Amino acid sequence: MKNSLHLEMYRRMVRIRRFEAAAVDLLAKGELAGGLHTTPGQEGAIVGACVALREDDYMVGTHRSHGHPIGKGASLRGLMAELMARSTGVNRGKGGSMHLADFSVGSLGETSIVGSGLPIATGAALGAQMKGTDRVSLCFFGDGASSEGTFHESLNIAAIWKLPVVYFCENNLYAISTPARETVSVEHIAARAAGYDMPGHVVDGQDVLEVYEVVKSAVDRARSGGGPSLVEAKTYRFEEHAIGLNHLSYREHAEVEQWRKRDPIALFRDRLLDEGVISRGDLDKAEEDVGAEIGDAIEFARSSPDPDPAEAFDHVYATTLETGA
């Protein structure tokens, strides 16, 4: 086992968990505006997939947007400042929680219209291919998005053009409150790969190493010209769709508790310790470091200025036109 890679995977998973816990706390204190869609339970799927990419590879995400850029290596300062609507936010206060993007680490943006990121990731792969680079593009999407037309159109386009893209489904079993078992025609979303003549894989999303191994092979295949793959991670959202949505009865308490026992962070920690790969001290130190990073990010955001209201008019166009003869 590669000690440093595993420690980094652990650090990124904890970073996502702690970052979101801090965000929930800030929301309760009234320091955050808007909605907050959190990820607890899905960190293994996210980090396993992201770590299988190179830093210069592309990644597109979803409205459940915090984990993906963190997984891809984005700095927490800009992300936290964005959640807190500051001018130093990674989107300069224009995007907020559902639309985080950090192009400096290949994070091409999270989108809040379900399914809309799939063609974007496909296009980034086309651009990589046409420019003759060996970059790969990875698209996160959910079980709900697998019913959108853009999912099917994208997989078809990627297949006919052999694009270097990995479609990664975080199947957390519910589109808000609607069960995938009632709305998706197949038991495994990965089975839909067959319709597009590409490999489909089902992985245990609570096992970060399994996710990593499978996505890595799909990424390697894409990078070497083998074309696209579809990977489906079976995972679970421990919290509600968004913070503040409580008392929904679409899932049994026992089901939630069952999944909570398979917390991807706890499972990974136990495994690392059991196998003696990383010492308890090193894991504790990683958690402490992450705690300090989060504190620093919050402090950075709090001390950053609000955007000037006039900035609402910036970034509408890349090229402002001179009108008038």
Place this chain on the structure above:
Amino acid sequence: MSMQPRSKPGPEVAKLNFLAALRDAMAEEMRRDADVFVMGEDLRQNLYGSSAGLLDEFGPVRVRDVPLAEAGVIGTAIGAAMVGMRPVVDITISPFLYPACDQIISIAAKSRYIYGGQTSVPIVLRASLFYNAGSAAQHSDRPYQFFLGVPGLKIVVPSDAASAKGLLKTAIRDDDPVLFFEDFNLWSTSVRCDHDDEADRTVPLGRAAVKREGADVTVVAVAASVGLSMKAAEKLGQEGISVEVIDPQTIQPLDEETIFRSVRKTGRIVAVDPAHRTGSFAGEVLARVTETAFASLKAAPRRVCTPDTHIPFAPVMEKGLYPSVESIVDAIRETVA
């Protein structure tokens, strides 16, 4: 569906055909910049007449026929643009934009903004205005007005071959998403044009063209309505009514200063637009003129548009719905009565 008329390279080099002009614009930009490529339905067969010879010159990697998947194709173009390519998508008939509206409105128009300036989306979406063609309600739309309320998009509606070529070249070089609407009624038209001199001519986006100067009435017209307005102006000129005709060329962002300057001179405005009247670009022009140059107005503003009914198949029902030389003449007369 018949796609006549076709552009055909003719012996008259002094004339530039509309479709050939679009082809030339794309070819010249593809020669100039290796990141430019074209994708669309039936491009390789030149079905619509504006892609002749592109496959032979640039090959299948840069001239891509696409599956029938408008959202997927336009979204793919957007993603490619975000990583440095400059795709030109021929969506062909403009209602085919509708299945891709989420990609156009939520992604192409908003990505630069929502990601705080980290990216830009330099794509051109070419779409024809296939009206007055016996194609009935689903194929005949002139939908540029729907996109006027979407900041972040640039919208170009050329009125002749020469400006179409220069505008398309500029649109391809522009770093923002551009919707480029091509009037079917102009496809077979040509303008006198010296190819050698015009080869690299670009027309700036966001600048109106004063097609004819006049003192009594300002006419702002789009697409093929510009030519109709020029004929109306000529006719009324013989009666001593002096009409200024302005072609905005880019309707978003709009060169309103040129329009205001004209109205301050003439005191009268008629806006001509082959799209439906309600929510029209013509209505937007009149609103802005009324807000800004009200004191200059000597008569109520008029617009000549297509009435708010669907486009019927039967030519005898369809023909009279669009602006015509006669209806434009009538509207101008009303402002000077």
